[in-house]
Amino acid sequence: MKALKIQKILFFAILGIATLIYIGPFLFSLSISFNADKNVFDWPIKLLPETFTLDNYKNVWNELPFEKWLFNSVLVTLVQTVTNVFFSALAGFAFARLEFKGRKLIFGLLLSSLMIPGIILLVPKFIILNEFRMINSYAGLIIPGLVGVTNIFLMKQFFETIPKDLEQAALIDGCSYFRIFWQVFLPISKPALAAVAIYTFQGSWNEFLWPVIVTYTEDMYTLPLGMASLRTELLTDWPLLMAGTILISLPTLVIFIVFQRYFVQGVASSGLKG
Amino acid sequence: MATIQIENLEKVYPGAERATIQKANLSIQDKEFVVLVGPSGCGKSTLLRMIAGLEEITSGELQIDGGRMNELSPKDRDIAMVFQNYALYPHMTVFDNMAFGLKLRKTPKQEIKHKVEHAAKILDITHLLDRRPKDMSGGQRQRVAIGRSIVRDPKVFLFDEPLSNLDAKLRVQMRAEIKKLHRQLDATIVYVTHDQIEAMTMGDRIVVLKDGIVQQFDSPMNLFNNPQNKFVAGFIGSPSMNFIEGKIVMQKEATFKSKDLQFAVPKDLRPCLKPYEGKNVVFGFRPEYIYDKAVEKGKRLSESMEIEVEALEPIGSETFVYFHFSGNPDHSFCFRSNSQLAYAVGDKITIGVDIDRLRFFEADTEKRIM
Ligand SMILES: Nc1ncnc2c1ncn2[C@@H]1O[C@H](COP(=O)(O)OP(=O)(O)O)[C@@H](O)[C@H]1O
Ligand SMILES: [Mg+2]
Numbered sequence: 001m002k003a004l005k006i007q008k009i010l011f012f013a014i015l016g017i018a019t020l021i022y023i024g025p026f027l028f029s030l031s032i033s034f035n036a037d038k039n040v041f042d043w044p045i046k047l048l049p050e051t052f053t054l055d056n057y058k059n060v061w062n063e064l065p066f067e068k069w070l071f072n073s074v075l076v077t078l079v080q081t082v083t084n085v086f087f088s089a090l091a092g093f094a095f096a097r098l099e100f101k102g103r104k105l106i107f108g109l110l111l112s113s114l115m116i117p118g119i120i121l122l123v124p125k126f127i128i129l130n131e132f133r134m135i136n137s138y139a140g141l142i143i144p145g146l147v148g149v150t151n152i153f154l155m156k157q158f159f160e161t162i163p164k165d166l167e168q169a170a171l172i173d174g175c176s177y178f179r180i181f182w183q184v185f186l187p188i189s190k191p192a193l194a195a196v197a198i199y200t201f202q203g204s205w206n207e208f209l210w211p212v213i214v215t216y217t218e219d220m221y222t223l224p225l226g227m228a229s230l231r232t233e234l235l236t237d238w239p240l241l242m243a244g245t246i247l248i249s250l251p252t253l254v255i256f257i258v259f260q261r262y263f264v265q266g267v268a269s270s271g272l273k274g
Numbered sequence: 275m276a277t278i279q280i281e282n283l284e285k286v287y288p289g290a291e292r293a294t295i296q297k298a299n300l301s302i303q304d305k306e307f308v309v310l311v312g313p314s315g316c317g318k319s320t321l322l323r324m325i326a327g328l329e330e331i332t333s334g335e336l337q338i339d340g341g342r343m344n345e346l347s348p349k350d351r352d353i354a355m356v357f358q359n360y361a362l363y364p365h366m367t368v369f370d371n372m373a374f375g376l377k378l379r380k381t382p383k384q385e386i387k388h389k390v391e392h393a394a395k396i397l398d399i400t401h402l403l404d405r406r407p408k409d410m411s412g413g414q415r416q417r418v419a420i421g422r423s424i425v426r427d428p429k430v431f432l433f434d435e436p437l438s439n440l441d442a443k444l445r446v447q448m449r450a451e452i453k454k455l456h457r458q459l460d461a462t463i464v465y466v467t468h469d470q471i472e473a474m475t476m477g478d479r480i481v482v483l484k485d486g487i488v489q490q491f492d493s494p495m496n497l498f499n500n501p502q503n504k505f506v507a508g509f510i511g512s513p514s515m516n517f518i519e520g521k522i523v524m525q526k527e528a529t530f531k532s533k534d535l536q537f538a539v540p541k542d543l544r545p546c547l548k549p550y551e552g553k554n555v556v557f558g559f560r561p562e563y564i565y566d567k568a569v570e571k572g573k574r575l576s577e578s579m580e581i582e583v584e585a586l587e588p589i590g591s592e593t594f595v596y597f598h599f600s601g602n603p604d605h606s607f608c609f610r611s612n613s614q615l616a617y618a619v620g621d622k623i624t625i626g627v628d629i630d631r632l633r634f635f636e637a638d639t640e641k642r643i644m
Contacts, residue, residue, distance in 0.1 A: 163359060163361065165358075165361035166363070168326075168348075168355070168361070169362075170363075171328065171347070172326065172354065172375075173378060175349075175378065179378075187365040
């Protein structure tokens with residue numbers, strides 16, 4: 001009994017520490033974003049602001065091209081989320097359910113592309129887009145992320161758990177394969193679709209590396225890039241930067257809280273059984 | 275009118291060593307209730323799915339109503355199918371599940387409503403029309419699945435083990451209902467099951483399949499009384515037919531001789547067995563046709579056989595008596611006795627088999643001799 005209790009305490013202690021490690025920096029950023037004093041890193045560092053202000057948030061909106069960056073980010077994220085959901089479901093369906101020549105080979109190639117680190121692909125991707133004259137354009141920002149292999153894999157795995165009888169009943173009822181996909185498989189795959197949507201949204205919204213490479217004028221920046229551009233060698237307005245960062249992280253936070261259930265389900269259903 | 279003609283139908287799955295269905299030939303009549311029965315893995319579903327168009331036909335021809343079907347897709351064959359796991363669309367209500375096929379065929383709304391409600395009434399599921407599959411019991415789901423097939427008014431109904439997920443009592447009830455439905459709909463039905471009792475009680479005619487080969491296509495009573503080979507004889511009937519392997523030898527008269535027992539072949543059978551003299555044969559006799567010689571006086575019974583009772587299984591109306599012949603305690607057999615006769619384990623009894631019910635099979639080909 002006693003041993004169990006100690007175990008429990010230990011368990012909570014470890015969880016507490018882990019939580020603190022993850023959430024601590026976020027809380028500190030939050031505190032900085034309300035600080036009126038710009039020299040937040042002067043010794044001794046204060047964990048809470050001496051003078052509290054909302055000016056940093058106002059300034060994010062007024063002094064920066066925040067609106068433009070927000071528009072860019074929303075555009076890229078929305079388009080990529082929608083296309084990822086659609087295309088990964090479509091491809092997942094084909095890999096899971098249609099019999100065509102070379103299915104295994106193509107899928108194997110797709111999967112093996114995951115083994116190549118993304119960084120290595122940056123330069124070739126840049127060169128290709130340059131050939132198409134897409135550098136520093138929305139097309140350049142969006143097109144490389146229209147669909148992702150992981151999402152296709154996830155959808156394929158999910159579709160494979162749907163009984164074959166269901167598809168055959170639909171065939172007998174008179175469905176074409178596209179209709180089976182659209183009217184039978186999609187409606188019953190909401191958890192998997194939501195998982196793909198959330199992963200994509202989050203990845204796209206926070207994406208930093210690719211926008212850095214593909215854009216060079218301020219008006220094409222997305223939010224993370226815009227924020228990063230505030231950090232200069234000489235002077236960084238930390239409270240302003242933190243206020244912007246907090247704002248950026250809000251949508252992901254909200255989505256996570258609202259769709260938490262789907263998140264967990266989606267992860268579970270990416271396993272062998274749905 | 276919907277006949278089904280199956281000619282030399284074959285199925286070889288890609289990469290498989292042998293054919294899953296081998297040269298099947300069946301001629302199914304209009305409005306007939308045909309049951310495909312056989313042990314699990316014998317190819318019943320494969321054959322049914324070839325009729326449905328869900329499985330490609332490797333060779334041979336399938337005709338429904340005289341028209342070649344081989345190349346038609348399932349939706350153009352005018353068939354409906356009921357699956358073992360119901361296969362209802364989980365996101366649709368019962369009404370929509372039943373209406374889906376009609377909608378796809380551009381049936382007018384009013385007519386859809388009428389047809390679905392009519393089918394729901396026949397199946398007694400009107401009160402479920404707004405429910406979703408997950409809120410219903412297995413029996414209710416299976417009714418909906420049947421409903422979905424009847425609204426389309428197809429030429430042929432295909433059932434693939436529709437009752438095997440239901441409990442025993444419901445299964446018996448649904449059996450009767452499907453039979454009734456068959457009379458109401460006046461439709462041709464092909465019904466798959468691995469349960470020989472289901473097959474016997476439901477089918478007008480039964481196809482017995484084994485390893486992808488049609489063993490016999492006949493009425494239930496003919497399968498029971500005149501099985502064409504040892505497999506059918508053993509598969510149909512419960513408890514199964516008893517088999518003893520032995521030889522026909524000429525002593526004073528033709529005699530069946532085995533480790534378990536030997537007896538003189540009755541006069542009427544001798545001409546038939548003559549060619550098998552000296553050869554291995556299998557003697558088969560059903561538990562139903564064994565009689566206690568001390569009790570049964572009216573029947574023409576075979577020579578006396580001495581047995582010893584090993585175990586008893588009373589089921590109320592009768593008792594299954596498990597026994598061995600005095601010659602060989604290692605091999606057990608079964609006999610169905612009147613439950614009035616109180617046997618005990620260890621009892622030694624003298625039995626005889628109804629002479630008209632003695633069966634002999636060739637040992638190597640398993641074909642019936644007589
Ligand atoms: N899609 C398939 N590919 C390869 N072999 C199959 C396929 N479907 C069934 N089989 C094989 O065909 C045989 C018969 O299967 P099936 O018709 O489902 O049997 P039953 O319905 O009588 O139990 C089995 O040995 C099975 O392994
Ligand atoms: Mg089967």
